[in-house]
Amino acid sequence: MSVSRFLFHSLSKILATKSLYLTKSLNYKSSQSLPPNYDYVRFSTLGLCYEEIINKGVKGNIAEVGVYKGVFAKRMNKLFSDRKLYLFDTFEGFDGKDVEVEKNSGYSKGDQDFSDTSVQMVMSNMPYPEKCIVKKGFFPDTASDVEDSFCFVSLDADLYEPILQGLIFFYPRLEKGGYIFIHDFNNDEYKGARPAVLKYCNENGINYVPIPDSGGTVIITK
Numbered sequence: 001m002s003v004s005r006f007l008f009h010s011l012s013k014i015l016a017t018k019s020l021y022l023t024k025s026l027n028y029k030s031s032q033s034l035p036p037n038y039d040y041v042r043f044s045t046l047g048l049c050y051e052e053i054i055n056k057g058v059k060g061n062i063a064e065v066g067v068y069k070g071v072f073a074k075r076m077n078k079l080f081s082d083r084k085l086y087l088f089d090t091f092e093g094f095d096g097k098d099v100e101v102e103k104n105s106g107y108s109k110g111d112q113d114f115s116d117t118s119v120q121m122v123m124s125n126m127p128y129p130e131k132c133i134v135k136k137g138f139f140p141d142t143a144s145d146v147e148d149s150f151c152f153v154s155l156d157a158d159l160y161e162p163i164l165q166g167l168i169f170f171y172p173r174l175e176k177g178g179y180i181f182i183h184d185f186n187n188d189e190y191k192g193a194r195p196a197v198l199k200y201c202n203e204n205g206i207n208y209v210p211i212p213d214s215g216g217t218v219i220i221t222k
């Protein structure tokens, strides 16, 4: 065993006792280095899915429902530099209608404030702003005029109703070989994501893969 391999294994064992994990498995071949981000697994998995989409020649555009300040959307825009990126958000935080469903069902309080953002702030951080189509307002109403198909979609709206509506809108428009990431499936703070995914997937015979990122994402593919 080489010295570097020995050190890697020894350090991995010590860190694992503290629930800290070293992994080389995500050093996928890619020219893009990852931005410093607390959710390494989520961002790396996006990179791996991007490579599959490109290698298979999957057509279609990309979208995120729940953009907030655009941290994940920025990465999507950087990777998929030649695809249109639809950005769906109120840019003013949760909508009262969704919060009511959330509270009545006991999923979450829906009281996190996501209003400290703006379209201008998000767009100023995008590497390819000319590819972005901003859909400001209540989703799914803002999707009514969208006729594209999609190869990658991120559903990160936290609450039951917009997540379910996101699946209803995007799954039929997902290209074969495309992916939908649904954040918060395994997240105790937002308990609405899981029943939304289960309802749509059970009713439509769809399977998914949960990943151990910090938000408890599940991934649907077609």
Ligand SMILES: C[S@@+](CC[C@H](N)C(=O)[O-])C[C@H]1O[C@@H](n2cnc3c(N)ncnc32)[C@H](O)[C@@H]1O
Residues within 6 Å of the ligand: 065, 066, 067, 068, 069, 070, 071, 072, 073, 088, 089, 090, 091, 092, 093, 094, 095, 098, 114, 137, 138, 139, 140, 156, 157, 158, 159, 162
């Ligand atoms: C957790 S944040 C998104 C985080 C973001 N993806 C990131 O990378 O940091 C959730 C966002 O979903 C948006 N949202 C929730 N329900 C919505 C709806 N029905 N229509 C539009 N936006 C919604 C909120 O305004 C909020 O900005």
